[in-house]
Amino acid sequence: MSNSHGKQRIQREVLPIPDLPYAGFVAYDAKDPDSKFPPIEELRPPPGAPNVLIVLLDDVGFGASSTF
Secondary structure: OEOOOOOEOOOOOOOOOOOOOOOOOOOOOOOOOOOOOOOOOOOOOOOOOOOOOOOOOOOOOOHHHOOO
């Protein structure tokens, strides 16, 4: 999906947020001055989104969920 500016819109209907599509091979070599690195885009919630924290615990036993 893309918005009116041509950028891809991040899918937020499913957690975790899906990875971005493969943009091709990127050679991460500091010796090559022509290396192009994909920009790191800031991930911000949409306006009015609730604060939600998801905690997933695995193999913690029966006593781990009680308070200390």
